[in-house]
Amino acid sequence: MINRKSIEAEYKLAKDQYAGFGVDTDEALSRLDKINISLHCWQADDVGGFEIPDAILNGGGIQVTGNHHGKANTISQLRSDIEKVMKLLPGRQRLNLHAIYGDFKGDKIERDQIEIKHFQSWIDWAKKLGIGMDFNPTCFSHPFANDGFTLSSKDEKIRNFWIEHVKRTRKIAAEMGRQLGTPAVNNIWIPDGSKDTPVDRYTHRTLLKESLDEIFREEYPKKYLKDSLESKLFGIGSESMVVGSHEFYLGYAVKNNKLICLDNGHFHPTEQIGDKISSLLQFIDELLLHISRGVRWDSDHVVIFNDEVQLIAQEIVRANALNRVRIGLDYFDASINRIGAYVVGARAAQLAFLYALLEPIGILKDFEENEKYFERLAFLELLKTMPYGTVYNYYCLMNNVPVGEEYIDEIKKYEVEILNKRGKIN
Numbered sequence: 001m002i003n004r005k006s007i008e009a010e011y012k013l014a015k016d017q018y019a020g021f022g023v024d025t026d027e028a029l030s031r032l033d034k035i036n037i038s039l040h041c042w043q044a045d046d047v048g049g050f051e052i053p054d055a056i057l058n059g060g061g062i063q064v065t066g067n068h069h070g071k072a073n074t075i076s077q078l079r080s081d082i083e084k085v086m087k088l089l090p091g092r093q094r095l096n097l098h099a100i101y102g103d104f105k106g107d108k109i110e111r112d113q114i115e116i117k118h119f120q121s122w123i124d125w126a127k128k129l130g131i132g133m134d135f136n137p138t139c140f141s142h143p144f145a146n147d148g149f150t151l152s153s154k155d156e157k158i159r160n161f162w163i164e165h166v167k168r169t170r171k172i173a174a175e176m177g178r179q180l181g182t183p184a185v186n187n188i189w190i191p192d193g194s195k196d197t198p199v200d201r202y203t204h205r206t207l208l209k210e211s212l213d214e215i216f217r218e219e220y221p222k223k224y225l226k227d228s229l230e231s232k233l234f235g236i237g238s239e240s241m242v243v244g245s246h247e248f249y250l251g252y253a254v255k256n257n258k259l260i261c262l263d264n265g266h267f268h269p270t271e272q273i274g275d276k277i278s279s280l281l282q283f284i285d286e287l288l289l290h291i292s293r294g295v296r297w298d299s300d301h302v303v304i305f306n307d308e309v310q311l312i313a314q315e316i317v318r319a320n321a322l323n324r325v326r327i328g329l330d331y332f333d334a335s336i337n338r339i340g341a342y343v344v345g346a347r348a349a350q351l352a353f354l355y356a357l358l359e360p361i362g363i364l365k366d367f368e369e370n371e372k373y374f375e376r377l378a379f380l381e382l383l384k385t386m387p388y389g390t391v392y393n394y395y396c397l398m399n400n401v402p403v404g405e406e407y408i409d410e411i412k413k414y415e416v417e418i419l420n421k422r423g424k425i426n
């Protein structure tokens with residue numbers, strides 16, 4: 001059991017211990033507090049959205065499994081869930097919305113017809129909460145995505161439909177950024193690829209390049225909108241080739257000054273995206289992260305405090321690049337309480353950044369420069385037993401949010417009072 005009364009005393013001891021390494025825990029916390037995690041709306045309802053009729057998750061190479069009760073079925077339920085999540089997290093977060101989550105008010109609005117008015121109630125909600133928003137075109141779960149190609153389709157009609165959709169999302173995202181006073185990242189991920197080995201990869205990639213050129217023809221002020229591109233190695237049904245590969249978008253982003261989105265479920269299982277950050281930052285102004293957890297494949301499991309996420313946070317902090325990286329989560333687990341999934345993942349990401357911010361970077365760099373590799377290794381190991389959990393608990397206490405396991409009870413209460421009354425999953 002967490003003893004709230006002793007947290008301050010424990011924090012004092014932890015502060016002294018870190019001070020012994022020249023690390024200021026108060027400063028680490030104030031830097032952590034400036035990190036806003038963009039919470040992905042799609043964990044609350046299994047990437048369903050609010051289109052009429054309901055979009056069925058397909059044609060996207062992604063999959064949600066599980067049937068835990070309490071899925072958000074309406075906009076107000078989803079907002080209530082996200083508000084609950086935010087109350088259980090220290091610091092201030094953002095909302096990351098997908099285009100299928102518009103407030104369509106019972107109308108059937110095609111994706112190439114979406115407008116700002118369909119998202120105004122979200123913007124107003126964000127204003128009320130004092131948070132920023134990010135956005136995404138939804139180029140899957142749609143009949144025009146069923147044959148596996150969208151922006152790179154050889155069918156001009158299909159291509160133009162998606163080009164128009166993505167153009168509109170840029171316009172909407174820019175308006176979100178303008179109204180909320182913080183740039184919205186509009187992240188483009190498309191499922192395009194093929195199950196079996198194709199013979200003509202080149203044409204699809206040429207088409208994707210042309211589609212993107214057309215999409216980005218219109219310029220928006222960077223203070224409102226940032227465009228980002230998310231690659232993938234393979235997906236379900238696109239095992240043999242994904243058009244928007246890492247190399248493709250890397251080339252495009254460098255040439256056209258776009259953000260790269262790194263989703264750590266989208267690479268070879270042993271590939272560390274933490275290692276890519278210092279390379280990309282040499283050539284790209286800003287990165288977007290989709291922090292996720294692949295288990296054997298891009299399975300979008302709930303984020304945990306594992307080596308992979310730690311390295312990502314460490315590489316950003318060590319490169320002093322927090323101001324050049326936008327942080328989002330991306331996973332969808334319908335097998336457990338969905339609110340719990342958000343809080344576990346978001347807290348794990350925060351903990352990873354805190355852990356990185358508490359490193360005695362000066363000492364470690366000094367060892368490295370002087371070829372004291374044994375000392376460097378020993379120190380990195382010793383840091384693992386330092387009381388960073390205590391520092392995080394103190395951060396929660398200061399933010400008036402549940403500390404330690406207290407959030408579990410809060411979520412259980414929400415499950416009984418709210419989620420259990422939502423009826424059967426559809």
Ligand code: RNT
Binds near residue numbers: 062230232290
């Ligand atoms: C899919 C990508 C993408 C999606 C969201 C829903 O593999 O990771 O980011 O998860 O757009």
Ligand code: ZN
Binds near residue numbers: 230290
């Ligand atoms: Zn992603």
